[in-house]
Amino acid sequence: MTSASEKVRVRFAPSPTGYLHIGGVRTALFNWLFARHHKGQFILRIEDTDRSRSTEESIQTILDGMRWLGLDWDEGPVRQMDRLNLYKEHADRLLKKGAAYFCTCTPEELDARRKEAQAKKRTPRYDGRCRDHKGPLPDRPAAVRFKTPQTGQTIVEDLVKGRVQFDNAQLDDLIMLRSDGVPTYNFGVVVDDSVMAITHVIRGDDHLNNTPRQIQIYHALGYPLPKFAHLSMILGPDKSRLSKRHGATSVTEYHDQGYLPEALINYLARLGWSHGDQEVFSREELIEKFSFENVVSSPAVFNPEKLLWLNSHYIHEGDTGRLADLLQPFLVGEGVAEGRDASLLPKVIPALQTRSRTLVEMAQGAACFFKDAIEMDAPAQAKFLTPEIRPLLMELIERLNTASAFTASEMETVFKNVMDEKGIKLSKLAQPVRVALTGRTVSPGIYEVMEILGKDRSLQRLKKAIDLIPSDITK
RNA sequence: GUCCCCAUCGUCUAGCCCGGCCUAGGACAUCGCCCUUUCACGGCGGUAACGGGGGUUCAAAUCCCCCUGGGGACACCA
Numbered sequence: 001m002t003s004a005s006e007k008v009r010v011r012f013a014p015s016p017t018g019y020l021h022i023g024g025v026r027t028a029l030f031n032w033l034f035a036r037h038h039k040g041q042f043i044l045r046i047e048d049t050d051r052s053r054s055t056e057e058s059i060q061t062i063l064d065g066m067r068w069l070g071l072d073w074d075e076g077p078v079r080q081m082d083r084l085n086l087y088k089e090h091a092d093r094l095l096k097k098g099a100a101y102f103c104t105c106t107p108e109e110l111d112a113r114r115k116e117a118q119a120k121k122r123t124p125r126y127d128g129r130c131r132d133h134k135g136p137l138p139d140r141p142a143a144v145r146f147k148t149p150q151t152g153q154t155i156v157e158d159l160v161k162g163r164v165q166f167d168n169a170q171l172d173d174l175i176m177l178r179s180d181g182v183p184t185y186n187f188g189v190v191v192d193d194s195v196m197a198i199t200h201v202i203r204g205d206d207h208l209n210n211t212p213r214q215i216q217i218y219h220a221l222g223y224p225l226p227k228f229a230h231l232s233m234i235l236g237p238d239k240s241r242l243s244k245r246h247g248a249t250s251v252t253e254y255h256d257q258g259y260l261p262e263a264l265i266n267y268l269a270r271l272g273w274s275h276g277d278q279e280v281f282s283r284e285e286l287i288e289k290f291s292f293e294n295v296v297s298s299p300a301v302f303n304p305e306k307l308l309w310l311n312s313h314y315i316h317e318g319d320t321g322r323l324a325d326l327l328q329p330f331l332v333g334e335g336v337a338e339g340r341d342a343s344l345l346p347k348v349i350p351a352l353q354t355r356s357r358t359l360v361e362m363a364q365g366a367a368c369f370f371k372d373a374i375e376m377d378a379p380a381q382a383k384f385l386t387p388e389i390r391p392l393l394m395e396l397i398e399r400l401n402t403a404s405a406f407t408a409s410e411m412e413t414v415f416k417n418v419m420d421e422k423g424i425k426l427s428k429l430a431q432p433v434r435v436a437l438t439g440r441t442v443s444p445g446i447y448e449v450m451e452i453l454g455k456d457r458s459l460q461r462l463k464k465a466i467d468l469i470p471s472d473i474t475k
Numbered sequence: 476g477u478c479c480c481c482a483u484c485g486u487c488u489a490g491c492c493c494g495g496c497c498u499a500g501g502a503c504a505u506c507g508c509c510c511u512u513u514c515a516c517g518g519c520g521g522u523a524a525c526g527g528g529g530g531u532u533c534a535a536a537u538c539c540c541c542c543u544g545g546g547g548a549c550a551c552c553a
Contacts, residue, residue, distance in 0.1 A: 015553045050552055107551050114550075121476040124549060143551050161480065170478055170549090178551040185553045209479055209548040232481075232546085239545060267487095270502090274488055277501040296488075298481050299546060306487065306503040316516075354516040419512070430513030442514050 008040025010200050012066075012073075013189070015047045016058035019250035020065035022302065023204065023234045023242055026268045030231060031202045032071045033269070033290040040199070044076035045192060049182050051081075065251040069261045070283070078196070080188050087183040090191045090221060091144050091176055099220040100176060102142040103130040126172040141179035146187070146217060148173050154212035159229035159292040161205070166212040174213055190214050194223040205230035229292055232272060232299040242302050258330055258359030260318070263311035271300045280313065312357035320349045323362070330363035336370040344369055347452050351444035365443060369452055374439040374461065376468070384432040384441075385469050392422065392429060393436065397462050406455040408447035415447070436465030 012028040014020070035042035044066070048054040063077065080087075094100035110126070117124040131147065148171045156164045176187035183191070193201060208230045218225050236246030248254060254264055266281055273296065275281070275289045315323070324345040332338055348366050356362035368374045399414045400406075419426060430446045437449050437458060450458045 013553090017553075047553065053552075103551090105551095110550080118476080118549095123477040125477085141551095164479070166478075172549085175551050180551080182551085184551065189553090204547095205480065206547055207553085210553095212479095230480085235546075237486085241546075270487065272487090277489065279487090279502050300488090301486060303486050303503065309503055312516095352515095355514070416512085424512095426512040427514095428512095434514065440514090444514080446513055 006199060008035055008038040008200060009043065009196070009198050010035050010040065010202055011043040011045050011076075011193070011196065011198055012071075013045040013047050013192075013203075014062055015050060015053075016055060016062060017050060017053040018058055019252060020062045021242075022249050022251065022254075022268070025065065025069065025071075025251055025264070026234060026271060027202065027204055027231060028066065028071050029069075029265060029268050030229075030273070030290075030295070033286055034200065034202060034292075035074075036287045037290050041074040042072075043078065043196060043198070044073040045078045045196070046076075046080065047185065047188065048079055048081050049184065049188055051182065054081075061252065065255075068251065068255055069265060075196075078192075080183070080192065083192075084181060084183075086195065087177060087188060087191050088181060091183075091187070094146065094176070094220055095144065097220070098147070100144050100146050101131060101133065103145045103173075103175065104133075104140060104142045105130060126174075128173055131173060143175045143179045144177040145173045146176050146213075146220070148213060148216055154215050156208070156211045156215065156228060158208070158211075159200075159227060160232075160295050160297050161208065161230055162297075164208065164211075166209075168212070168216075171213050171216070176217075186210055186213055187217065190217040190221065190223070193226055194218065194221065198226050200227045200229060202229040202231065205232050229295070231295065232297060234271060235299050235301045237301060239299075239301065246302070247304065258361065258363070259307070259311050260314045260326070260359070263307065263314045266314075267307040267310050271302070272296050280310070308357055315356050315358070315362065316353050318353065320346055323349050323353070323359075327359055327363055327366065330359045331366060331370065333360075334363045334367040336363075336367055340370050344452060348444075351448050351452065355442060355444070365438075365440070368438040368440070368443075374437075376439040377435070377441070380435045380439070380441045381468060384435045385465055386432075387469055387471070389428075389432045390466055390469050392418070392424070393432065393462055393466055395422070396429070396433070397459060397466075400455070400459060400462075403455075406451060406458070408445070408451045411447040411450050432465075433462070437461050 010031045012024075012031050014024050014028075032042050034040075046059055046062075048059070059077070066073070091100060095102075113127070114124045126145075130145065149168045150171075152168050154166045154168055154171075156166070158164055174186050175184050177183055189201075192198075211228055211230075215225060234242045236242045238246075242249055248257065251264070262283065265283065265286070269281060269286050269290075270279065273290065274294055281289070324342075327345070327349070328338075348369050349362070352362050352365045356365060396414070396418055399418060400411075403410055403414055415426065415429060418424075419429065431441065434443050434446050434449070435441060437443070437446075437453060443449050444452075453461070
C-alpha cells in the first residue's frame with residue numbers, strides 16, 4: 001500500500017494535563033496499529049505547552065499507561081517545551097514573509113470581546129484589528145498571529161470522513177505564539193508534524209475543525225501536507241462525550257480494577273473499527289488486519305459490559321503462570337501476605353479462571369486458600385450455616401477424618417456416601433460446605449477446594465463453621 | 476449564533492462505496508431451555524434495528540435532497 005520511500009510515521013501527542021483517558025488510548029492504539037501494520041514508526045510527543053496545566057506526574061502516568069498496554073513507541077517522548085526555538089524560527093519565517101503579524105490585544109480584551117459576541121449570539125471571532133498594523137514593532141509583549149486567508153476554501157481529505165470543505169471566510173487569525181514565546185496548539189502541531197516528518201495525522205475528530213487552519217499554516221510554511229484521519233469520539237451511555245461522570249475513564253483505573261491489557265486493547269480496537277463479524281483479536285491479528293477502510297465514522301458509546309466480557313474471556317484463556325504474576329498485587333490487595341504459599345497458585349488459578357471476570361474477582365476467590373482466617377460473607381453464612389445442617393456437617397467431618405486420601409475423587413465418594421445414607425441432594429450439602437470452607441457462595445468445585453486446602457485446613461474450617469451455627473434452642 | 480461531523484437491534488457492529496443474494500447477519504446485555512446430584516463455565520433458542528419525509532429506479536438499509544435528532548469546534552487549552 002505504502003511504498004518504502006514514504007515510510008509511515010505517525011504520532012500520539014497527548015497533553016499532560018491529567019490522567020491517560022480511554023479516548024486518548026484509542027487514538028494511541030489506532031496510531032500504533034497503523035504504524036505496526038505498515039512497519040512504520042510510532043512516535044510519542046508530549047504537547048506540554050499549556051504551562052499552567054501540564055505536570056510531570058501526568059507525563060509519568062501517560063508513559064506508564066502506554067507501557068502497560070504494550071503501546072511501545074520508536075521515538076520520544078519528545079517534549080514541545082524543549083524545542084521553543086524551533087517554533088520561534090518558524091514564526092519568524094512567517095513574520096518575515098508577511099504571513100503573520102504581532103497582536104497587542106491583551107488576553108483580557110480578547111476575552112471580553114468574545115464574551116460579548118457570545119452574549120449577543122454572534123460568532124466569536126478575532127476581528128483582525130492588529131492585522132494591518134504598520135510601523136515599529138510593538139514595545140509591549142505581543143502575541144504572533146497567523147494571517148489566515150479570508151477568501152476561497154480549504155479542503156480536508158480525510159481518511160475517515162472523506163472530503164470536507166471549509167470556507168476560509170469562516171476562519172479567523174489564530175495565535176501561533178503567545179506573548180511569552182510559547183506556541184499554541186495549532187502552530188505547534190504543524191511545525192512538529194512537519195519537522196518530524198509525520199506522514200499520517202491520526203487524532204480525535206474534535207480536531208477536524210482545526211485542520212483547515214493548520215493546512216493554511218502548512219501552505220504558508222511551504223511544507224507538504226500529511227494525510228489526515230479523524231476518529232470519532234467515544235461517548236458515554238447518555239451519548240455525550242465520555243467523561244469522568246460516566247465512570248472509569250482513566251487507564252489506571254482499568255488496571256487497578258483487574259483488567260488485562262489485551263482485553264482493553266481488543267475492546268478499544270473494536271470501538272470504531274471492525275473486521276467482519278470477528279470480535280476477538282490477538283495483538284498480531286489486529287496489526288495484520290487494521291486498516292482505515294474499516295474505521296467507522298460515527299461516534300461510539302462505551303460499553304463497560306462488553307469490555308468485562310472480553311476481560312473474562314482473556315482470563316479464561318490466560319496462561320496460568322502469567323496470571324499468577326499478574327494476580328500477585330491483587331492478592332496483596334485482598335490482604336494475603338506477599339509471597340505466601342505461592343506453590344498453591346498453579347492449582348488455584350486454573351480452578352478460578354472460569355469464574356473470574358477480573359483479576360480482582362480472582363484474587364477475592366483465591367484469598368481463602370492463602371489466609372488462615374477466612375472472611376465469612378454474612379448473608380451466605382445466615383443462609384447456609386443453619387442448625388439443620390449441623391448434624392450433616394458433623395457426619396461429614398467424621399467420614400473425612402477416616403478418608404483414605406484427601407483427593408477430589410475421594411471427596412466425591414465420601415459425599416456420595418453421606419448423601420445416599422441421609423437421602424439428600426448434593427446441593428443441600430455442597431453450598432454449606434462451600435461457605436464453611438471459603439466463606440462465599442461461589443468457589444471452584446467443592447471437591448477441588450478441599451483437595452487444594454488439604455485435610456487439616458478443611459476439617460478445621462468445617463469445625464469452625466459448626467461453631468458459628470446458632471444453637472437450635474427453638475426446636 | 477456560525478461552521479463541521481454523524482444517523483442499522485438497548486450497546487458495539489456487518490451490509491452501504493460497486494442498488495436486487497437482506498423475510499437485515501454477528502457480538503455484548505437481556506429472557507427461556509439444556510448440561511452439571513455443587514458455585515461457575517458451556518451449549519441451544521427467543522425478544523430486539525434500517526429516525527421521518529420526499530425523490531431517482533423495474534427494484535433502496537444501500538444513490539440524491541430536506542427535516543429531525545445526536546455529537547463536536549469556534550481560547551495567548553489541547
